[in-house]
Amino acid sequence: MFDKRFIYKGGKFPDPEIDPVCYNPSFFQIELDLESDIFFELRKENGIEPARINQSSPKDLDKIQDFFIKNKESFYFLFHQSDELIGSILHIRNYIQSLSISKKYQRQGFGEKLSKYCINKILDKNYACVELKVLKGNIKAERLYKKLGFVEI
Numbered sequence: 001m002f003d004k005r006f007i008y009k010g011g012k013f014p015d016p017e018i019d020p021v022c023y024n025p026s027f028f029q030i031e032l033d034l035e036s037d038i039f040f041e042l043r044k045e046n047g048i049e050p051a052r053i054n055q056s057s058p059k060d061l062d063k064i065q066d067f068f069i070k071n072k073e074s075f076y077f078l079f080h081q082s083d084e085l086i087g088s089i090l091h092i093r094n095y096i097q098s099l100s101i102s103k104k105y106q107r108q109g110f111g112e113k114l115s116k117y118c119i120n121k122i123l124d125k126n127y128a129c130v131e132l133k134v135l136k137g138n139i140k141a142e143r144l145y146k147k148l149g150f151v152e153i
Contacts, residue, residue, distance in 0.1 A: 006150040016113040020076035094127035
């Protein structure tokens, strides 16, 4: 498995005008299904098992759920007015752990808005930079983060 590291040292973005909510346990299955849907091919290409995270063992699912709960205050979910999940983003300290946008809502600016929202939250905590990794082959993510001012390190 190979990933690329990126860093952002810019300032805050103008308000992206979205209103995400923090994780709650009722979001667990929809987040697993979202990640399984959008990352299946990338996980498969990079040899990550299971390729669909929602097919993890019961023990691993418990660990994932505990991880989500532990980081609930920095795990943001954006829903459509119909309560359909548009996407999510999670940061741990100054590190963006994951960004997931439903296939239905990709290429509509939601990844950019959630990223800006998350970057602003990180910078509000007085971190000097934002870091992340992009999985090998995730060209869409690389383009997005470079557009936002991230540079590869």
